[in-house]
Amino acid sequence: MARSTPRLSPRTVFSRANGDGVRAYFEDHGASRYSFYGYGKVACRDGIDVMLAECPDADNVVLPAYLPYGIVEPFREAGLEPRYYTCDRRLQPDLNRIEELLDSGTLAVMFVHYFGQPQAREDIGAIRELAAEYGAYTIDDNAHAALSTLDGQLLGTFGDIGITSLHKTLPIPNGAALFLDNDDLSGAALARSAVRDRYTKADYRYCGRAFGRSVSRQPVFKQALSTLRWVSARSRRTNGHVHQNDIEEDPREIYESTKIPMSRLSLHVLERTDPIDVIASRRANYRVWDRTIRDLDGIEPVFESLTPGACPQYYPAIVEAPDDLGTLSGTAKPWPPLPYEVRGDETFATENDLSTRLHTLPVHQGLGTDEMEVLVCLAND
Numbered sequence: 001m002a003r004s005t006p007r008l009s010p011r012t013v014f015s016r017a018n019g020d021g022v023r024a025y026f027e028d029h030g031a032s033r034y035s036f037y038g039y040g041k042v043a044c045r046d047g048i049d050v051m052l053a054e055c056p057d058a059d060n061v062v063l064p065a066y067l068p069y070g071i072v073e074p075f076r077e078a079g080l081e082p083r084y085y086t087c088d089r090r091l092q093p094d095l096n097r098i099e100e101l102l103d104s105g106t107l108a109v110m111f112v113h114y115f116g117q118p119q120a121r122e123d124i125g126a127i128r129e130l131a132a133e134y135g136a137y138t139i140d141d142n143a144h145a146a147l148s149t150l151d152g153q154l155l156g157t158f159g160d161i162g163i164t165s166l167h168k169t170l171p172i173p174n175g176a177a178l179f180l181d182n183d184d185l186s187g188a189a190l191a192r193s194a195v196r197d198r199y200t201k202a203d204y205r206y207c208g209r210a211f212g213r214s215v216s217r218q219p220v221f222k223q224a225l226s227t228l229r230w231v232s233a234r235s236r237r238t239n240g241h242v243h244q245n246d247i248e249e250d251p252r253e254i255y256e257s258t259k260i261p262m263s264r265l266s267l268h269v270l271e272r273t274d275p276i277d278v279i280a281s282r283r284a285n286y287r288v289w290d291r292t293i294r295d296l297d298g299i300e301p302v303f304e305s306l307t308p309g310a311c312p313q314y315y316p317a318i319v320e321a322p323d324d325l326g327t328l329s330g331t332a333k334p335w336p337p338l339p340y341e342v343r344g345d346e347t348f349a350t351e352n353d354l355s356t357r358l359h360t361l362p363v364h365q366g367l368g369t370d371e372m373e374v375l376v377c378l379a380n381d
């Protein structure tokens with residue numbers, strides 16, 4: 001079974017900051033006002049408050065129905081009614097439905113770039129226009145792929161506000177950003193933005209788990225690792241931290257568990273990451289899946305092609321009979337756990353169907369040619 005996210009390497013941690021890193025990449029691709037957070041949901045919560053400061057009477061928000069249930073929580077916490085629009089099987093928004101849902105109480109319309117592939121420019125433009133007609137803002141949710149760009153501009157910066165989840169692309173314990181792209185919105189109230197100024201036990205535990213085998217054989221680390229394992233076991237017993245992959249957690253609990261600052265280790269890794277290498281590896285691995293999947297029966301790609309500038313989070317494919325995935329079942333994961341209001345509702349037939357059939361295949365930068373070959377053999381089995 002392949003990991004779905006990359007593992008942090010000692011080489012990254014112990015290398016020097018190279019001056020480029022993720023921040024420079026953000027700034028080179030049009031992100032001028034942004035702040036760091038532990039998680040995208042909390043970044044979104046601050047963004048909501050920034051918009052509410054201008055429109056305090058707003059009472060609803062227009063969201064895509066094809067969404068994991070946890071991301072709806074910040075809107076509920078802010079007292080906004082979520083209204084859902086549909087998409088098609090290529091994950092393109094239903095613009096007519098968006099217009100039907102908008103009214104004078106709408107704070108914002110959110111659009112999502114799924115799995116790191118940008119929505120079409122025309123659709124982004126149309127959503128912005130519709131929102132503006134009703135005096136609403138737009139939220140560009142680029143949680144999935146922090147390094148993706150469209151025509152040279154960073155995804156996440158196409159709305160009045162936007163978010164990205166760095167921890168979904170990079171081997172870091174947590175990390176996200178809120179982008180403000182409307183000069184009329186004041187960033188004065190970004191109350192939840194924070195980066196820890198020191199390393200915590202959680203950072204050491206994360207390294208301990210990531211370095212595992214390679215380092216554990218070095219005598220100098222043996223003592224340190226045994227301490228980390230002890231601390232890790234004790235903390236699992238005492239604080240019951242919510243892991244996002246667990247099945248059917250309470251979305252409210254998921255959200256509560258994300259109200260933490262970005263870790264110091266995450267910042268350290270951002271400063272030592274070469275975005276260009278990450279993008280190249282992910283795109284190469286995506287192409288391997290694309291060649292493989294297009295030759296298989298009973299499984300079809302979601303996207304026609306890999307958009308220039310996209311740094312894919314996963315390779316998404318629609319599986320006709322998920323129970324027959326065979327050897328790939330440990331690697332291909334269904335996505336997402338839909339919001340409760342959307343589940344089983346006929347209006348959202350496409351979303352409900354996709355949430356059982358759409359599976360994600362890993363493309364991350366930690367997968368080398370050998371591992372990809374093994375995965376492709378499994379798929380062909």
Ligand SMILES: Cc1ncc(COP(=O)(O)O)c(C=O)c1O
Pocket residue numbers: 038039040041042067068071112141143144164165176258
């Ligand atoms: C589309 C989308 N937006 C936002 C989020 C929230 O991101 P985070 O896990 O960083 O809070 C997720 C999480 O999976 C997501 O899939």
